[in-house]
Amino acid sequence: MANTAHNPESVCRKVHTLVLGSGAAGLNAALQLRNNGVEDIVVVTEGLQMGTSINTGSDKQTYYKLGMYGEEKDSPESLAQSFYSGGSMHGDLALVEAALSPRAFFNLVNIGVPFPRDRYGQFVGYKTDHDPLQRGTSVGPYTSRKMCQHLIRELKQREIPVVENRVAVRLLTLGEGNEKRACGAIVMVNDPGQQNDGAFETYLADNVVFAVGGPGGIYKTSVYPEVHTGAIGLALLAGAKARNLPDSQFGMASIKFRWNVSGTYMQVIPRFISTAEDGVSDEKEFLLPYFSSVGAMNSAIFLKGYQWPFDTRKVVEGSSIVDILVYIETVLKGRRVFLDYRSNGEGFDFNDLSEEAYTYLQNSEALFGIPIERLAKMNQPAIDLYADHDIDITTEPLEIAVCAQHNNGGLAGNLWWESENIGRLFPIGEVNGSHGAYRPGGSALNSGQVAGFRAAEYIANAYGNYELDEDAARKAGKEAIAELQETLRKGGEQGRDWREHREEFQTRMSRAGAHIRSQEGLRAATEEAWRQWAEMRENGNKCAPDNPREAIEALRNVQLCFTHAIYLEAVRKAVESGVGSRGSTLVLDRDGTPAHPMLDEEWRFASEDTNFRNVVLETAPSLEGEVTQEWVERRPFPAFDAWFENAWAAFRKGEIYY
Ligand SMILES: Cc1cc2nc3c(=O)[nH]c(=O)nc-3n(C[C@H](O)[C@H](O)[C@H](O)COP(=O)(O)OP(=O)(O)OC[C@H]3O[C@@H](n4cnc5c(N)ncnc54)[C@H](O)[C@@H]3O)c2cc1C
Structure with a gap:
């Protein structure tokens, strides 16, 4: 890697392939690039301990893969059908995610991730949500962390360079329109005590693997780890097309320490209580009035164990009414909700439980x-x-809320995970929107691993040469740094404090663009969002001068604020188009189905128009707030030639890449 400093504060480096981000997806991409013979690579990241993968988990964090146990009959096509049948997912992507599933899984096994197997070497599985077989597996609560730890060890052994303490603040591109291509990134050094702390650095690259994770930082109520904000906005600001942004997953999680309260946290049937804002006074068992009996309520709580995500199909007489009631208490009534494990709820009796709950506990x-x-x-x-995490649930109740957890949508990539409108940009992992309305639990981790194989193979075979116009890229880098410096200067003089800005857009997003949506709410929210964006563009964000931590947050706000405006636009488009309630998102509609007979009229919701499962929402942003949105037919399953000699010839000639 050449090191070509172009001024004292700002270092410029040129590399063949830059991997931005070191979650499970980015780490594997780096490893597969090296396996494909791409030597000149660097992983640039906020830190190896940052991001969602290494900091999150759940009761039993699931990895979804091709079934391979006993007599189970599975195939790439059958697995692909499970992905595809979730709706709004392209057929070719479903097939690729299925076809590469065993390869990605065994890569993890071979580098030491301890996925459970029996004494015959078979990988036993269990059924997860939207799973017709038993394809789920798990290492325990920290599956994605274990994956990262083993991938990091592998990168070290292979001496793949990783530069930590860098926050990307601009994605560099060259060209316009269909000719646009990625050529690197500007990062800010976030390394307290080091001489270069707060300096800008330029990374020029022939290819950029963009593995910056999901959009955790746009929500106030979120179970993404606190350290993770995501950076999809850098690509959106560069004009990258996105797909299925409205399809996200939400569910109940603890908020002091962010963790999904799924599985046994619910199966033991804690007492659900709400209190006044002080967290102590006016305690109520607020769920009880909405159920026909104590037993019915406790059975619904039990079900939340394995029906964790908020699911609009389980609202009427189902377990997801609990999420709505928690939302009403916390967001609309301004109260606080807790799970109390210290006593059974009023009138609790095992004999009143549903047969399913009773048998499970028995x-x-x-x-x-x-x-x-x-x-x-x-x-x-x-x-x-x-x-x-300093929370003793044996002596104190656990505060919860309905939180944002995952975005099925993201940037639009083709079947090699290259951006559909910015060449040589490879969004992988959660930042890539390969999924649609529903997806099997655990398929996010599969998708992120598959993506690394695809991007690496394509880069090695189609973009292996050095072709970047370095002078032009360097010029783009210098101009970007000048603009970023100007943004910081303006913010220091006239901007609103970055914390205030962040609080504003996160609150708006959680209120209007999360799991409860309405046309009126979205209309107002998008207008407010663009007003905030215009203000931020004009005036920047105020931050303490000469404090790199603050400068980084001020610049991060720029991409996060833009991101939330684009997401709100996409959500509004989906709601106004009449998609209705689907997945984890409920659309309020006065002419719709009552969520519950005891709730006000406003708690009627639109049913899903399933025709939209055959289309994909594409969103192409512009800085000025002109957002082009289009419903496009989803690509069908590709036809493939199963004759070995033909496939072999196409592979030998490299035709599979073009
Ligand atoms: C509570 C919870 C439970 C989950 N459970 C499951 C599950 O059971 N099964 C499943 O399949 N999925 C699950 N998911 C989703 C899954 O964990 C994530 O989708 C996945 O880990 C994302 O991996 P990633 O590599 O794409 O991103 P991340 O792991 O988030 O990594 C992103 C990387 O990019 C870096 N980065 C971000 N912005 C910048 C920037 N500006 N500059 C430099 N670096 C940057 C970060 O520091 C990090 O290194 C869960 C998610 C949550 C929150």
Whole structure:
């Protein structure tokens, strides 16, 4: 890697392939680039301990893969059907994610990720949501963390360079329109105590693998790890086309330490309470009035264990009414909601539970005592996990909310994960919007691993040469730094504090663009969003002068604020087009179905128009707020030639890449 400093504060480096981000997706992409013979690579990242993959998990964090146990009959096409049947996913992407699933999975196994197998070497699985077979597997609560740890070890052994403490603040491109291509990034050094702390650095590259994760930072109520904001906005600001942005997943999570309260946290049936804002006074068991009996309420709570994401199909007489009631308490009434494991709820009786709940607890030998005792019996590590984060659920209630967790949509990529409108930009992992309305639980991790194989193979075979016009790229880098410096200067003089700005757009997004949506709410929210964006463009964000941490947050706000405006536009488009309620997102509609007989008229919701499962929403942004949005037919399953000699010839000639 050449090191060509072009001024004292700002270093410029040229590399063949830049990998931005070191989550499970970025790390594997780097490894596969090296396996494909691309030597001149660097991973540039906020840090190896940053991002979602290494900082998150759940009761049993799931990895979805091709079934390969016993007599189970699975195939790439059958797995692809499971992806595709979720709706709004392109057929070719479904097939690729299925076809590469075993390769991606065994790569992880071979580098040491301890996925459970039996004494015959078979990989046993379990059924996850939207899964017709038993394709889910797990290493425990921290599957994605383990994946990262083993991938990091591999990168070290292979001496793949990683530059940490860098926050990307601009994606560099050359050319216009259909000729636009990525050529690198500007980062800010975030390394307290180092001489270059706060300096800009330029990374010029023939190819950019963009692995910056999901859009955690646009939400106020979120179970993305606090350290993770994501950076899809850098690509949106560069004009990258996005896909299916409105399709996200939401569910109940603890908020002091962000963690999904799924699985045994619900199966032990904690007491749901709400209090006044002080967290103590006016305590109520607020769910009870909405259920026909105590047993019905407790059975619904139990079901939230394996029906974790908020699902609009399970609202009427289903377990997702719980999420709505929690939302009403927290967001609309301004109260606080807690899970209390220290006692059973009023009138609790095992004999009133549904057969499913009763049998489960019986089989788990947990038909006794109070929730914390049942949890200790069934899953002591679930208690320890909170203790490790200074929350003692044996003595204090656990505060929860309905939180943003995952974006099925993201940037639009082709079947090699190259951006559909910016050449040599490869969005991979959660920032790539390969999924649509529904996806099997665990398929996010599969998709991120598959993506690394695809991008690496394509770069090695189609973009292996050095072809970048370095002078032009360097010039673009210098201009970008000058603009960024100007943004910081303006902010220092006239901007609103960056914290205030962030609070504003996060609050708006969680209020209008999260799991509860309405036409009126979105109309107002998009207008406010563009007003905030215009203000931020004009005046920047105020931050403490000469404090790199603040400068970084001020520049981060620029891409996050733009991102939230684009997401709101996309959500509004979906709602106004009449998609209705689907996945984890409910659209309020006065002519729709009542969510619950006891709730006000406003709690009627639109049903899903399933015709929209055959199309994909494409969103192409412009800086001025002119957003082009289009519903396009989804690509069908590709026809493939199963004759070996023909496939072999096409492979030998490299035709598969073009
Ligand atoms: C609570 C929770 C539970 C989940 N459970 C499951 C599950 O059971 N199964 C499943 O399949 N999925 C699950 N997911 C989703 C899955 O964990 C994520 O989609 C996946 O880990 C994302 O991986 P990634 O590599 O794309 O991004 P990340 O792991 O988020 O990595 C992004 C990387 O980019 C870096 N980065 C970001 N911005 C910048 C910037 N500006 N400059 C430099 N670097 C930057 C970050 O520091 C990080 O290194 C869950 C998610 C959450 C939040």
